[in-house]
Amino acid sequence: MEKSPRVLGRPRHDEKAKPTQEVVLLTATNLFIKKGYKNVSMDDVARACNVTKATIYYYYPTKGDLYTSSLVGMMERIRFHIEQILNLPNPFKERLEQLVEVHLSATVDIDMKNFMREATMNLSESQLKKVHASETAMYETIERSMQLEMDRGTIRQGNAQFFAHTFMVLMSVGYFKDGEGISLFQTSREAAKEITDFFWRSIEN
Amino acid sequence: MEKSPRVLGRPRHDEKAKPTQEVVLLTATNLFIKKGYKNVSMDDVARACNVTKATIYYYYPTKGDLYTSSLVGMMERIRFHIEQILNLPNPFKERLEQLVEVHLSATVDIDMKNFMREATMNLSESQLKKVHASETAMYETIERSMQLEMDRGTIRQGNAQFFAHTFMVLMSVGYFKDGEGISLFQTSREAAKEITDFFWRSIEN
Amino acid sequence: MEKSPRVLGRPRHDEKAKPTQEVVLLTATNLFIKKGYKNVSMDDVARACNVTKATIYYYYPTKGDLYTSSLVGMMERIRFHIEQILNLPNPFKERLEQLVEVHLSATVDIDMKNFMREATMNLSESQLKKVHASETAMYETIERSMQLEMDRGTIRQGNAQFFAHTFMVLMSVGYFKDGEGISLFQTSREAAKEITDFFWRSIEN
Amino acid sequence: MEKSPRVLGRPRHDEKAKPTQEVVLLTATNLFIKKGYKNVSMDDVARACNVTKATIYYYYPTKGDLYTSSLVGMMERIRFHIEQILNLPNPFKERLEQLVEVHLSATVDIDMKNFMREATMNLSESQLKKVHASETAMYETIERSMQLEMDRGTIRQGNAQFFAHTFMVLMSVGYFKDGEGISLFQTSREAAKEITDFFWRSIEN
DNA sequence: TATGAATGAGGATTCATTCAT
DNA sequence: GATGAATGAATCCTCATTCAT
Numbered sequence: 029m030e031k032s033p034r035v036l037g038r039p040r041h042d043e044k045a046k047p048t049q050e051v052v053l054l055t056a057t058n059l060f061i062k063k064g065y066k067n068v069s070m071d072d073v074a075r076a077c078n079v080t081k082a083t084i085y086y087y088y089p090t091k092g093d094l095y096t097s098s099l100v101g102m103m104e105r106i107r108f109h110i111e112q113i114l115n116l117p118n119p120f121k122e123r124l125e126q127l128v129e130v131h132l133s134a135t136v137d138i139d140m141k142n143f144m145r146e147a148t149m150n151l152s153e154s155q156l157k158k159v160h161a162s163e164t165a166m167y168e169t170i171e172r173s174m175q176l177e178m179d180r181g182t183i184r185q186g187n188a189q190f191f192a193h194t195f196m197v198l199m200s201v202g203y204f205k206d207g208e209g210i211s212l213f214q215t216s217r218e219a220a221k222e223i224t225d226f227f228w229r230s231i232e233n
Numbered sequence: 234m235e236k237s238p239r240v241l242g243r244p245r246h247d248e249k250a251k252p253t254q255e256v257v258l259l260t261a262t263n264l265f266i267k268k269g270y271k272n273v274s275m276d277d278v279a280r281a282c283n284v285t286k287a288t289i290y291y292y293y294p295t296k297g298d299l300y301t302s303s304l305v306g307m308m309e310r311i312r313f314h315i316e317q318i319l320n321l322p323n324p325f326k327e328r329l330e331q332l333v334e335v336h337l338s339a340t341v342d343i344d345m346k347n348f349m350r351e352a353t354m355n356l357s358e359s360q361l362k363k364v365h366a367s368e369t370a371m372y373e374t375i376e377r378s379m380q381l382e383m384d385r386g387t388i389r390q391g392n393a394q395f396f397a398h399t400f401m402v403l404m405s406v407g408y409f410k411d412g413e414g415i416s417l418f419q420t421s422r423e424a425a426k427e428i429t430d431f432f433w434r435s436i437e438n
Numbered sequence: 439m440e441k442s443p444r445v446l447g448r449p450r451h452d453e454k455a456k457p458t459q460e461v462v463l464l465t466a467t468n469l470f471i472k473k474g475y476k477n478v479s480m481d482d483v484a485r486a487c488n489v490t491k492a493t494i495y496y497y498y499p500t501k502g503d504l505y506t507s508s509l510v511g512m513m514e515r516i517r518f519h520i521e522q523i524l525n526l527p528n529p530f531k532e533r534l535e536q537l538v539e540v541h542l543s544a545t546v547d548i549d550m551k552n553f554m555r556e557a558t559m560n561l562s563e564s565q566l567k568k569v570h571a572s573e574t575a576m577y578e579t580i581e582r583s584m585q586l587e588m589d590r591g592t593i594r595q596g597n598a599q600f601f602a603h604t605f606m607v608l609m610s611v612g613y614f615k616d617g618e619g620i621s622l623f624q625t626s627r628e629a630a631k632e633i634t635d636f637f638w639r640s641i642e643n
Numbered sequence: 644m645e646k647s648p649r650v651l652g653r654p655r656h657d658e659k660a661k662p663t664q665e666v667v668l669l670t671a672t673n674l675f676i677k678k679g680y681k682n683v684s685m686d687d688v689a690r691a692c693n694v695t696k697a698t699i700y701y702y703y704p705t706k707g708d709l710y711t712s713s714l715v716g717m718m719e720r721i722r723f724h725i726e727q728i729l730n731l732p733n734p735f736k737e738r739l740e741q742l743v744e745v746h747l748s749a750t751v752d753i754d755m756k757n758f759m760r761e762a763t764m765n766l767s768e769s770q771l772k773k774v775h776a777s778e779t780a781m782y783e784t785i786e787r788s789m790q791l792e793m794d795r796g797t798i799r800q801g802n803a804q805f806f807a808h809t810f811m812v813l814m815s816v817g818y819f820k821d822g823e824g825i826s827l828f829q830t831s832r833e834a835a836k837e838i839t840d841f842f843w844r845s846i847e848n
Numbered sequence: 849t850a851t852g853a854a855t856g857a858g859g860a861t862t863c864a865t866t867c868a869t
Numbered sequence: 870g871a872t873g874a875a876t877g878a879a880t881c882c883t884c885a886t887t888c889a890t
Contacts, residue, residue, distance in 0.1 A: 048849080048850085063354060064271075064350070064351070064354060066269075066270075066271030066272065067271065067354050067355070069883075069884060069885080070884075070885060070886085071883085071884075071885095079850075079851090080850070080851050080852070081851090081852095081885085081886085082850065082851050082852075082853095082886095082887090082888090083849080083850055083851070085885090085886070085887085086849070086850065086851090089886095090885080090886080091884090091885065091886090137350075139346060139350070141344060141346065141347065141405065141409075142346065142347055142350060145269065145342075145344070145347060146269075149268060149269060149272050150272070156412075157412065160411065160412030161412070163411075163412070164411060164412060187417070187427070189417060190406070190417055190427060190431075193406045193409055193417065194403060194406055194431055197402040197403060197405055197406055198399060198402060198403070200346065200402055201395070201398045201399055201402055204346075204398055206365065206368075206369060207361075207362065207365030207366065207368070207369060212392075212394060212395055212398065222392075222395060226395075226399055226435045227435070229434055229435040229436075230431045230432070230434040230435045231434075253874075253875085274858080274859055274860080275859070275860060275861085276858085276859070276860095284875075284876090285875075285876055285877070286859095286860085286861085286876095286877095287861095287862085287863090287875070287876055287877075287878095288874075288875055288876075290860090290861070290862080291873090291874065291875070291876095292874095294861095295860080295861080296859090296860065296861090458870080458871085473764060474681075474760070474761075474764060476679075476681035476682065477681065477764050477765070479862075479863060479864080480863075480864060480865085481862085481863075481864095489871075489872090490871070490872050490873070491864085491865085491872090491873095492865095492866090492867090492871065492872050492873075492874095493870080493871050493872070495864090495865070495866085496870065496871065496872090497870095499865095500864080500865080501863090501864065501865090547760075549756060549760070551754060551756065551757065551815065551819075552756065552757055552760060555679065555752075555754070555757060556679070559678060559679060559682050560682070566822075567822065570821065570822030571822070573821075573822070574821060574822060597827070597837070599827060600816070600827055600837060600841075603816045603819055603827065604813060604816055604841055607812040607813060607815055607816055608809060608812060608813070610756065610812055611805070611808045611809055611812055614756075614808055616775065616778075616779060617771075617772065617775030617776070617778070617779060622802075622804060622805055622808065632802075632805060636805075636809055636845045637845070639844055639845040639846075640841045640842070640844040640845045641844075663853075663854085684879075684880060684881080685880075685881065685882080686879085686880075686881095694854075694855090695854075695855055695856075696855095696856095696881090696882085697854070697855055697856075697857095697882090697883085697884090698853075698854055698855075700881090700882065700883080701852090701853065701854070701855095702853095704882095705881080705882080706880090706881065706882090
């Protein structure tokens with residue numbers, strides 16, 4: 029039996045079907061983002077995944093672990109995204125603007141403060157530690173860029189960590205909707221422009 | 234775990250005691266701020282007030298109503314506070330700084346975005362409407378000041394509503410704590426200074 | 439101070455206003471008829487009467503007592519009604535028909551079996567006894583008429599009590615509505631005719 | 644009051660034991676018949692089944708659903724029973740009598756009007772629809788027989804649906820008990836005879 | 849790998865009733 | 870007479886978790 033480059037015969041299940049564990053994690057992440065930790069039950073996740081609760085427990089021993097994995101995964105993806113954009117060769121201001129726009133375009137309000145709050149409230153020490161690590165890593169990615177640009181003299185001297193945080197919260201202004209569901213901006217394009225401009229005024233040299 | 238031997242019926246009126254309804258509201262507000270809507274049970278509130286759950290339901294027909302009243306009350310107090318400070322005769326920047334400092338000193342992280350999210354997720358249409366009204370009123374108080382200072386030429390022209398929102402989210406940076414519980418600033422005095430400075434750079438003329 | 443036949447001055451409240459106790463009883467009766475014992479709370483009654491719960495308890499020491507009074511009152515009124523109609527000089531069949539029609543016209547389904555069941559399930563011994571007494575009195579009124587007409591030879595010999603009961607349950611057929619809310623008869627006039635005719639075939643001589 | 648030391652998780656499968664879902668339904672049905680919807684709590688059902696409330700909710704998502712299933716099941720069984728008896732080759736009157744007797748012998752007072760009332764009062768639209776469907780099916784089974792016998796000339800022409808309903812309510816007379824718990828008849832045998840005789844006089848040709 | 853069946857601990861809400869005023 | 874304020878016991882339902890298969 030030589031090894032053929034493609035398995036012979038029809039694969040048992042859908043070749044393209046993502047492994048269950050991944051499906052669960054992605055589905056859960058979306059639910060958590062949309063509704064928050066306490067408003068998502070393991071039953072909800074199971075239903076949304078078309079598997080049983082027990083299956084979820086097979087992969088994630090507690091709801092807290094699932095949440096932890098969701099947050100960590102999400103933050104890692106965001107961090108990766110941020111890194112990619114910030115490593116582009118464009119001028120710094122342009123990169124920031126792009127960052128904001130990409131972020132705001134991602135349908136839902138990804139509010140770090142929120143996630144961290146729910147984490148603090150509901151996770152165990154060890155779970156929380158993992159989440160915090162990811163959070164820190166995420167912020168540090170921005171910080172490094174800020175520091176770099178400071179060193180380059182593109183932006184004024186200042187506390188890079190503080191800058192990273194202000195940048196992140198300013199982004200969240202783009203998500204605001206009033207009682208009638210009306211945003212402060214017409215498009216995320218415009219939002220990105222305004223927000224970056226606002227931020228830039230504070231950090232430019 | 235001692236059970237207080239409370240009796241049925243209307244208790245003899247204690248002159249100096251605060252009316253129960255108020256006690257309930259205040260206690261609930263604190264709990265909600267500290268732990269969030271879903272992490273506070275009516276039992277928790279009752280216990281913290283040293284009354285029975287039924288007593289709470291006597292004043293607030295549902296948990297959602299209690300939350301609504303808490304939020305509305307809180308926002309109204311904040312709005313009043315903001316108004317008072319912004320109406321002082323000091324230079325605008327000073328008033329803003331004062332505002333930030335007072336806010337940050339208020340024990341806990343009062344994060345509007347958080348409250349609004351929990352509200353959206355858990356309240357009924359009509360309850361949500363009330364909350365939104367208070368929120369709007371709060372922001373408008375700041376907006377009016379911003380607009381006034383624009384007209385006076387103290388700050389640059391711009392979208393006053395946007396400014397109000399950026400101001401509020403920037404404040405929340407003062408609350409940030411990392412995994413070790415370490416804040417970005419040593420004191421709220423310093424936080425206020427840095428945050429206001431940052432904000433001011435963006436809006437000064 | 440001679441006693442004047444009419445009190446001088448304006449009576450304190452609305453002269454015509456029914457005494458509270460009566461209002462409570464009538465209101466409660468209607469609610470109980472419409473929704474049944476367990477589906478009517480003392481709060482419901484209070485609200486419907488525009489008084490407080492405590493007021494109701496002032497007149498009726500328990501919900502069971504209120505229900506008892508309601509049932510007894512209702513049955514007494516029905517008994518009185520029945521007696522009046524059965525004492526008319528018309529032919530017996532006509533009187534029966536009239537009875538059915540009047541009963542069916544009274545808006546709601548007054549189903550004795552139902553009331554008695556709820557009574558059995560929810561009242562105390564002594565309360566139940568009162569209700570049973572009224573029920574018996576009610577049936578006996580019909581029985582007496584039946585017996586009289588048997589003696590007169592208008593209807594065939596038989597168990598008068600049995601006849602009274604069959605008569606009552608046959609009436610309830612007039613109330614039947616199917617899933618679409620459609621009755622077996624177009625009008626209560628027609629219902630009365632059909633039901634009486636059916637009954638009469640069984641008891642005529 | 645001994646708490647059975649039941650364990651978490653799936654119990655080892657007992658071959659001969661009836662499936663839990665069925666046990667729950669049967670137990671609930673009995674309770675509902677005996678005490679009515681509102682007088683049976685989910686706790687009662689759970690206790691009677693020796694399972695936990697959660698188990699019941701595992702099979703029946705709401706109390707209303709459990710009631711619906713109970714009623715539907717019951718009516719279906721009755722309908723089946725009725726059909727069997729009415730399809731026997733005996734003369735129609737005999738079959739009716741047998742029907743009454745069998746029915747009256749079935750321990751408890753199964754009063755359709757009662758169940759339907761509680762259903763109307765407590766079930767959701769969709770639940771109620773199911774119940775109504777079963778009810779209609781049940782009555783239609785009797786109707787068909789009535790119609791058949793009309794066509795055969797065994798009984799007089801008339802509204803078969805009306806006949807079906809009068810038949811059912813007349814049966815309920817057999818259940819009547821006065822304040823002392825005394826029935827109108829000595830035996831269900833006798834009750835069946837009297838009731839059928841009464842009914843027959845009205846419908847015979 | 850995955851599931852079906854079950855649990856225990858809450859959690860929101862209702863309700864009859866009480867009692868000082 | 871009537872009420873406002875409070876209670877305790879239920880009641881319906883949810884949910885994270887467990888475990889034999």
